[in-house]
Amino acid sequence: MLMTLPLDCLFLPTGTVLFSEGDPGDHAYLIQSGAIDILVEREGQEIVLARRGTGEIIGEMALLDHGTRSATARVSAPTEVIAITKRQLDQRISETDPVLRMCLGVVIERYRETLKMVRPDAVAPPPTTVRSLPGPAFDAAVAVLALEREIERGLLRAEFELFLQPIVALRDRRLAGFEALIRWNHPVRGLLAPAAFIPVAESSGLVVQITDRMLREAVSAVRVLLAARGAGEGCADEPLFVSVNVSGHDLVQPGFADGVMQILAEAALPPHHLKLEVTESMLMKDPARAGSILDTCRRHGMGIAVDDFGTGYSSLSHLSTLPITTLKIDRCFVQAMLGDPTSRKIVNTIRLLARELAIPIVAEGIEREAEAAALDAIGCEYGQGYLFGRPMPVTEAIVFLRAMPVPRIQALRAYA
Incomplete structure (x- = not known):
């Protein structure tokens, strides 16, 4: 089930396709609860690469390197996410150390190269979900993201x-x-x-x-x-x-x-x-x-x-x-x-x-x-x-x- 995404907090039922491989990147997503599978399709077969859970970000690669989606994200359990705009991500990246920004670019390039070598007969790692408790820092980050979006909307609505x-x-x-x-x-x-x-x-x-x-x-x-x-x-x-x-x-x-x-x-x-x-x-x-x-x-x-x-x-x-x-x-x-x-x-x-x-x-x-x-x-x-x-x-x-x-x-x- 593919959905049109609103701008703020999203409550996604199982089976929702958040984005598909090859789509242009417009948002990244911070998972507040639930689980999302990251998968690719090769020769008509789905290969699940990973399962992402609470406290993780998905969909950031297409925003960071201005490319397309390198994989598909599909909800595997009822999930709540916060949408992060390209502007929000760019603002945070621009304030990091230049060496760190260079490292991020290298990691993204190598990951994309690895995905090209994925074959249907490859043994995919078992999907895993991070069980970490985000804690106060995570809650604070979510609150800031949400307030940014409210400010943007407040400007539009005068x-x-x-x-x-x-x-x-x-x-x-x-x-x-x-x-x-x-x-x-x-x-x-x-x-x-x-x-x-x-x-x-x-x-x-x-x-x-x-x-x-x-x-x-x-x-x-x-x-x-x-x-x-x-x-x-x-x-x-x-x-x-x-x-x-x-x-x-x-x-x-x-x-x-x-x-x-x-x-x-x-x-x-x-x-x-x-x-x-x-x-x-x-x-x-x-x-x-x-x-x-x-x-x-x-x-x-x-x-x-x-x-x-x-x-x-x-x-x-x-x-x-x-x-x-x-x-x-x-x-x-x-x-x-x-x-x-x-x-x-x-x-x-x-x-x-x-x-x-x-x-x-x-x-x-x-x-x-x-x-x-x-x-x-x-x-x-x-x-x-x-x-x-x-x-x-x-x-x-x-x-x-x-x-x-x-x-x-x-x-x-x-x-x-």
Whole structure:
């Protein structure tokens, strides 16, 4: 019985042919339970080569060497498998050691050569099933694979939503802009924060598609916010910005800067309304490459913010060479500074450094008036946190904006 395969977890009855010898390879399969026979047909006779069981992968060869199926896979007992796409497998292989990738290629080539010599009168080994207990590592791998597929489907179904969190000038609490934050409106689990899916999106490379979606929605949101502010009483024409987080995966994409400029051009939005946020640790992975791409973005007029500053390492030597327009102090220092002298000294040191470099600061995670007052007292220009506003949908951000005073032009010039 040959079946058309869905994309996720498959429950296969005995006799199901998962794929046949000579078929093109589109998926590999991770066996969660049951047993699958691997067989070939020679001169009208079936030869069973092996029986694969729980914790094993089948069908990977055609994906790894871009060839056809070298054997047939048929279910010999009720079986549950997880489908693995070529993209998922390629992503994992690309991150392995080059020597290991070479070894995999040699093993596949030798296996295919061996299959050519199989004869009907050959004595086939008895089918065996691996009886190993997969354990926590296996369960974790299955969970990651499943979440990757859910993210892919969520992107196709537009389940990811833009939320905006206000950034204000600490001196007078006037609105300066917003940070774009992502939420996943999961059909089963409800509204999910980034921590529930961004690590897997990063490791799988799917974060590139998420960033593209967020850039487009953030740019569109700025247009809506500018129109809303223009209609509000007492509103002026000073720039309003939105900052969008980008990852290391984004910055290695060919033409990333040109792609962002195209998004801005399509929306007819001047680049100074957009700021790109990059983490300190991500910049340190490849400062030269990141600096080159961010230089291009900066020359086009975009702002560049370093997020979570103070949590990375060896970054001071790059502050003078990277086109940074803003430092964002991590919330862990902000929320501890009132009770921890060391954290307060770190915040003050970062402020002094930023002042020498003429780079304004945004303090993240402000939840108490005392924190805001202390940060203002040491000269921190901008703040972000629950004290000023939680992340909110664009419709709520419009209401929030109309209720806020407009930002001072001198503050916005310093921030641009």
